[in-house]
Amino acid sequence: MAFSIRICKWHGVAAWTWDAGDDVCGICRSPFDGCPPDGKYPGDDSPVIWGVCEHAFHIQCINKWLASSSEQRCPMCRRAWEYKSGLEGDQPGQDEEDRREGSDAMEEQGEGDQEDEYVTDEEGGDAMDTPVH
Amino acid sequence: MTLDAGRINKELKEISKDVASGVEVQLRGSGLNKLVGYVPGPKDTPYEGGRYEVDINLDEQYPFVPPKMRFVTKVWHPNISSANGAICLDVLKDQWSPALTIKTALLSLQALLSSPQPDDPQDAVVAKQYLDDRKLFERTARHWTEAFAIPKNEDEVCMRIMEMGFSKEAAQKALKEANGDENIALEKLLG
Structure with a gap:
């Protein structure tokens, strides 16, 4: 049996945006509020990171650039690249992986629990998706 | 990748x-x-x-x-x-x-x-x-x-004549006969 649901009305209660001072990532040219080419979900899975030079990029994009280039420079201003501290932490790659592990654990916990369905659907969700019991 | x-x-x-x-x-x-x-x-x-x-x-x-x-x-x-x-x-x-x-x-x-x-x-x-x-x-x-x-001028003239519906051969022949003059070539073709 299949159901189809038509949404007649909805109320937005919150919206989010990255306050990066620019609309698009200077590397992939995709919006900061969207995904870089190999990102799956916008938002916390495609975070924006700043350098001390104040230029911002998707974390995946800047990490890919730093990994592929011998000189660690900002793509915009060519200053030596340094992550701006106090935002996403100094080891963003590590940070991201921690989060992913956390959400996996959550999925296991929620298994068999009907009310948690929306969490298990979100493969890449993070702490903010934790349902309130 | x-x-x-x-x-x-x-x-x-x-x-x-x-x-x-x-x-x-x-x-x-x-x-x-x-x-x-x-x-x-x-x-x-x-x-x-x-x-x-x-x-x-x-x-x-x-x-x-x-x-x-x-x-x-x-x-x-x-x-x-x-x-x-x-x-x-x-x-x-x-x-x-x-x-x-x-x-x-x-x-x-x-x-x-x-x-x-x-x-x-x-x-x-x-x-x-x-x-x-x-x-x-x-x-x-x-x-x-x-x-x-530099794009060749004669090519451009030939292209313009071709755009009017004449074949490349006809355009080239008419231009040759007209010593490269576009208007004379056109008159020959239309005449």
Whole structure:
């Protein structure tokens, strides 16, 4: 049996945006509020990171650039690249992986629990998706 | 890693919207990785009036590696090989940044045409001539521009006549009989 649901009305209660001072990532040219080419979900899975030079990029994009280039420079201003501290932490790659592990654990916990369905659907969700019991 | 189609499509759209810069980019075939660019020769240089075709190849790693560019149109310039069009330009090599684009790279080529860097040559013969005998260099560069880079006027006239519905053979024949005069050729064809 299949159901189809038509949404007649909805109320937005919150919206989010990255306050990066620019609309698009200077590397992939995709919006900061969207995904870089190999990102799956916008938002916390495609975070924006700043350098001390104040230029911002998707974390995946800047990490890919730093990994592929011998000189660690900002793509915009060519200053030596340094992550701006106090935002996403100094080891963003590590940070991201921690989060992913956390959400996996959550999925296991929620298994068999009907009310948690929306969490298990979100493969890449993070702490903010934790349902309130 | 696959080609970042999203970014390349965005770049192509942006270039097609921007007529003011004078540079053009088109797809060579069905793929996004083979492109052809056109750079107008800068004013007040021996290259003025020329339209330079540039072969562009995008690696799968683009934009993390620079686009591969080569002049298809022959050009006499210290930093461009007179034999195969290879280009010596820092932003196409170690000074590339993923914040640069195909358009900025083509504009850099245009800037390179305006200001040769003979100390870092791609073509040693041209560079030597540039340093030793600037007048001769400018004459040679101009000669190459006229011979290879300036769209031929007679081709344009022939194209205009063909656009009116005449075959290429008929247009060429009429132009020949009219000694290249477009109006006389047209009268012959229409008469």
